[in-house]
Structures are given as structure tokens and as C-alpha cells.
Amino acid sequence: MLRIYQSQRFLYASFFLLTLGFCANTLAAGECKADxxxxxxxxxxxxxxxxxxxxxxxxxxxxxxxxxxxxxxxxxxxxxxxxxxxxxxxxxxxxxxxxxxxxxxxxxxVDQAWGGATPLFIAAQNSHAKVVQILLNAGANPLITWRWLLCFTKSPLSAAEENRPWSRKINPAEYDRYTTIIHALKQATRKFKVCKSVTIHHSTAETERTPLLSEHSRLRLQPVSKS
Known part of the structure; x- marks a missing residue:
């Protein structure tokens, strides 16, 4: 009886491991279905x-x-x-x-593009205020623009501004959603521009110091003459 029980337990364990392995190998193909x-x-x-x-x-x-x-x-x-x-x-x-x-x-x-448009751009364009805020909180870059016809660009901010109803009386709910998005994007844009400016200034300062360091590295102590 003990041998039969151990054999069954081994069989169940083997079946479980095989099933787990199958799911792991076929997950990428979408073949392992969740209940x-x-x-x-x-x-x-x-x-x-x-x-x-x-x-x-x-x-x-x-x-x-x-x-x-x-x-x-x-x-x-x-x-x-x-x-x-x-x-x-x-x-x-x-x-x-x-x-x-x-x-x-x-x-x-968060900044992956599809057809040149980021998730932030498409959310801003479609007035999804909560999604915009989630993406901004996660570090999405509001400066990334969508380009079309090779020479025209549109930012998430400009997309929201263009799609907001020209008057709140037309659609108050939609107008308010776009207004919330525009406010959030303007704040994020200012922060990104400041960070970008600081980074460029820091890089320039480092570049300007490099020649001085190079000159310093070429300095050599003159040997002391023995008299």
C-alpha cells in the first residue's frame, strides 16, 4: 500500500511539473490560458x-x-x-x-513609440486624464513629439490643446478633462526643460574644464640641477 501511495504521489508531482513547464514554454504564444x-x-x-x-x-x-x-x-x-x-x-x-x-x-x-506616438501622446489626445497622470508620475517625457509628413510635429500638450472644445459650454466634462491634462503637461514640460537645461550646463562646464585638466597633466617638474 505504501509503495502504491508513493507511486501515485510521484505521478502527480511529475504531471504538475510537466504542466508548469508547458505553460512556461508556451506563454509567449498565448497558449497557456488563465481561468x-x-x-x-x-x-x-x-x-x-x-x-x-x-x-x-x-x-x-x-x-x-x-x-x-x-x-x-x-x-x-x-x-x-x-x-x-x-x-x-x-x-x-x-x-x-x-x-x-x-x-x-x-x-x-513609458516612452515606447507606435507609429511615432508615445502612450503619453495618445492618452493626452484622447482626454484620458488619469492615464496621463500615471505616465507622468512614471517619468514619461512630455517633450517627445509625434512627427508626420516629415516636417510637422505635435507634442502631447499641443494635441490636448487642439482637441479641447473651444468652449466649456459645448461639453463641460470633456473640457475639464482636457484642462486637467493641459495643466499637468505644462508642469511636466517645465520640469523637463529645467532638468535638460541643467544637464546641458553641467556637460558644458565639464567640457570647459577639460582643456585645463589637459594642460595640467602636461606640466612636469623640472629636474633640480646639481651643482
Whole structure:
């Protein structure tokens, strides 16, 4: 009886390890499914992680980022466009603040661009104030611009200013969201410009001191003549 019990225990343990190994090897292909209370629609037939980010499925996104070895910054092929896309872009575009926060906490790079637009740009353009604030708190650079037609550029700030209704009477809620975004972006822009200016000044000062150091390094003590 003891031998039978030990044999069964070994069989169960082996099955568990094989299942765990299978999930680890197939996770990148989206084949290891989580038991979700809200199942994924995945209407574009793309990687489940990308679909979870697109749909704002907090449970599914949490499942993926908690897996050992999962790279939150890996780009997957978008089922909608057919091109690689960074996962942070989709919840930023759709205003899924909780998903954005999960990805940021998991180490997502906040300044990844898709089609030249950063997550901060697309969130500001679409009036997602909470997402904008999360990205700014995570260190997103408001100075990165979106370029089109090779010679025109637009910043997150200018995108928000252009999309805000010209009068609050038209849409008070939307006007207020854009106003909040504009205020946050102006503050962040000033901080980044100050930091950039300090960095340039520091680098220039170091460069100016270099010749002096070089001259000093060429100085040699004259040998004392013996008389």
C-alpha cells in the first residue's frame, strides 16, 4: 500500500511539473490560458496578453505580468494593424488607467513609440486624464513629439490643446478633462526643460574644464640641477 501511495504521489508531482513547464514554454504564444472570471474576446485573434491590454482585462493582464520570465516590453503583432505594438499603447489609447498602472509597476517602458506616438501622446489626445497622470508620475517625457509628413510635429500638450472644445459650454466634462491634462503637461514640460537645461550646463562646464585638466597633466617638474 505504501509503495502504491508513493507511486501515485510521484505521478502527480511529475504531471504538475510537466504542466508548469508547458505553460512556461508556451506563454509567449498565448497558449497557456488563465481561468478568468471575465474571458477574453480577442476579436482580432492576437496574443492573449495584447488582447487583455486592448480590452482592459485587469485579471488577465495581472496573470501575464506575474509569470516568471515574461517580458512586459516585448512587442506583439497587433491583430488590428498587422504590425508590432507595445502593450502599453493600447490601454493608454483606450483609457484603462488600472491596466496602465499594472504595466508601469511591472516595468513597462513609458516612452515606447507606435507609429511615432508615445502612450503619453495618445492618452493626452484622447482626454484620458488619469492615464496621463500615471505616465507622468512614471517619468514619461512630455517633450517627445509625434512627427508626420516629415516636417510637422505635435507634442502631447499641443494635441490636448487642439482637441479641447473651444468652449466649456459645448461639453463641460470633456473640457475639464482636457484642462486637467493641459495643466499637468505644462508642469511636466517645465520640469523637463529645467532638468535638460541643467544637464546641458553641467556637460558644458565639464567640457570647459577639460582643456585645463589637459594642460595640467602636461606640466612636469623640472629636474633640480646639481651643482
Amino acid at each position: 478568468l472570471s471575465v474571458p477574453l474576446k480577442n476579436e482580432y485573434n492576437e496574443h492573449d496578453f495584447l488582447a487583455a491590454c486592448r480590452e482592459g482585462n485587469v485579471e488577465a493582464v495581472t496573470f501575464f505580468v506575474s509569470q516568471d520570465g515574461f517580458d512586459v516590453n516585448e512587442q506583439f503583432i497587433s491583430g488590428a494593424s498587422g504590425s508590432p505594438i507595445h502593450s502599453l499603447y493600447l490601454p493608454a489609447q483606450n483609457g484603462y488607467a488600472e491596466v496602465v498602472q499594472i504595466l508601469v509597476n511591472a516595468g513597462a517602458e
